[in-house]
Amino acid sequence: MVRESSKLKEGGKTTVLGIQHVFAMFGSTILVPILTGLPVSVALFCAGIGTLIFHLVTKGKVPVFLGSSFAFIAAIQVVSATEGIEFATGGIVAAGCVYLLLAVLVFFFGADRIRKLFPPVVTGPVVMIIGLMLAGTAISYFTNGWSYLVGVIVIATVIIVSLFFKGFLKMLPILFGLIVGYISCMILNAVGIDIGLNYAKITEAAFLTVPEFFLPAFSLSAILMIAPIAIVTFIEHLGDISANGAIVGKDFFKDPGLHRTLIGDGLASIFAGLVGGPANTTYSENTGVLAATRNYNPRTLEIAAVFAIVISFIGYISGFISSIPNAVLGGMCIVLFGMIASVGLRTLVENQVDFKNQRNVLIVGIMLIIAIGGLAIPIMPEADLYLSGVALSAVVGIILNLILPERLGKLDTDEKEE
Numbered sequence: 359m360v361r362e363s364s365k366l367k368e369g370g371k372t373t374v375l376g377i378q379h380v381f382a383m384f385g386s387t388i389l390v391p392i393l394t395g396l397p398v399s400v401a402l403f404c405a406g407i408g409t410l411i412f413h414l415v416t417k418g419k420v421p422v423f424l425g426s427s428f429a430f431i432a433a434i435q436v437v438s439a440t441e442g443i444e445f446a447t448g449g450i451v452a453a454g455c456v457y458l459l460l461a462v463l464v465f466f467f468g469a470d471r472i473r474k475l476f477p478p479v480v481t482g483p484v485v486m487i488i489g490l491m492l493a494g495t496a497i498s499y500f501t502n503g504w505s506y507l508v509g510v511i512v513i514a515t516v517i518i519v520s521l522f523f524k525g526f527l528k529m530l531p532i533l534f535g536l537i538v539g540y541i542s543c544m545i546l547n548a549v550g551i552d553i554g555l556n557y558a559k560i561t562e563a564a565f566l567t568v569p570e571f572f573l574p575a576f577s578l579s580a581i582l583m584i585a586p587i588a589i590v591t592f593i594e595h596l597g598d599i600s601a602n603g604a605i606v607g608k609d610f611f612k613d614p615g616l617h618r619t620l621i622g623d624g625l626a627s628i629f630a631g632l633v634g635g636p637a638n639t640t641y642s643e644n645t646g647v648l649a650a651t652r653n654y655n656p657r658t659l660e661i662a663a664v665f666a667i668v669i670s671f672i673g674y675i676s677g678f679i680s681s682i683p684n685a686v687l688g689g690m691c692i693v694l695f696g697m698i699a700s701v702g703l704r705t706l707v708e709n710q711v712d713f714k715n716q717r718n719v720l721i722v723g724i725m726l727i728i729a730i731g732g733l734a735i736p737i738m739p740e741a742d743l744y745l746s747g748v749a750l751s752a753v754v755g756i757i758l759n760l761i762l763p764e765r766l767g768k769l770d771t772d773e774k775e776e
């Protein structure tokens with residue numbers, strides 16, 4: 359009897375911890391479909407199913423949650439505007455296949471050899487570019503003085519939660535920002551100021567609905583624009599799995615193996631693309647919850663995945679999310695896109711990339727200008743096929759890193775100091 363009571367308590371504790379993980383991933387996961395036009399309900403469904411796929415592939419050994427990836431936002435927006443949203447999800451399927459290819463390479467050549475192609479001097483600028491190229495999208499959500507006010511309120515909320523809150527609440531700045539921003543819009547709406555709040559999207563929603571699944575379409579131009587971004591998220595994957603292992607105290611690169619974690623991520627993204635969802639990626643937000651709670655049981659993440667799937671069928675939640683005014687999204691975007699760019703900068707700083715070395719200055723500078731300046735190299739102009747943006751800058755960075763000897767930059771620096 360005592361043993362059964364103990365099991366019930368443990369099960370209840372695990373369930374509560376699983377729900378916490380849902381809150382940790384919720385704000386970021388829903389923001390991606392909101393910004394790209396993909397169905398929010400499908401994104402939540404794919405996050406849940408994707409996490410379960412990942413745990414199946416990794417033998418339930420890695421306590422990871424998969425959610426919507428920010429790295430694909432700009433490319434999805436471009437493809438959706440030029441070819442249609444279904445072609446963007448086709449590109450996501452292709453990106454998942456790139457993950458599988460990378461997993462094969464890691465299996466045969468080893469993680470260390472593959473990692474040498476992506477040193478911090480290349481990966482740092484690539485991550486910075488992802489955030490900086492989205493800056494225009496963030497500002498476009500503001501249309502008047504009141505919308506800027508709401509944006510300031512959202513940003514201030516995120517800053518306060520991030521810097522001054524303690525424990526688990528500190529892990530939820532995005533969710534707090536959305537809630538406080540929404541409440542501020544309700545107050546403005548109540549005093550007669552139109553801020554774009556539409557309650558009808560909530561009141562007209564059904565309690566239970568089926569997520570708006572749709573099939574992908576494929577074009578070479580969409581694939582070439584979206585699929586190469588998997589190389590960028592591959593780097594994020596290395597960092598997330600390393601951080602996760604460091605917190606848990608295990609080397610997941612060896613057991614179950616980096617190739618298995620990549621396969622799990624790839625299959626999850628392929629599934630998402632096939633049903634109309636955004637690409638999935640490992641979430642550092644949930645790794646933060648692991649550190650805060652010190653509960654490393656993968657079962658808690660699997661419970662969170664089930665909750666995400668259940669939530670995707672609740673129509674009121676999708677209706678509420680659809681009613682979020684642009685001013686709130688603008689404030690959130692400024693924070694999130696800025697944080698993405700800052701992560702790239704942090705990559706350079708933490709890995710002590712030497713900017714006294716002219717070689718490193720050239721690599722980073724050329725990559726930034728190529729991407730932000732909008733350079734596009736024609737591959738098949740007649741088919742409107744170009745290599746540009748993050749993909750082009752990443753390719754250029756890899757090539758420059760391989761052909762420019764690091765010792766030359768150091769020699770030049772030493773001569774100037776003498």
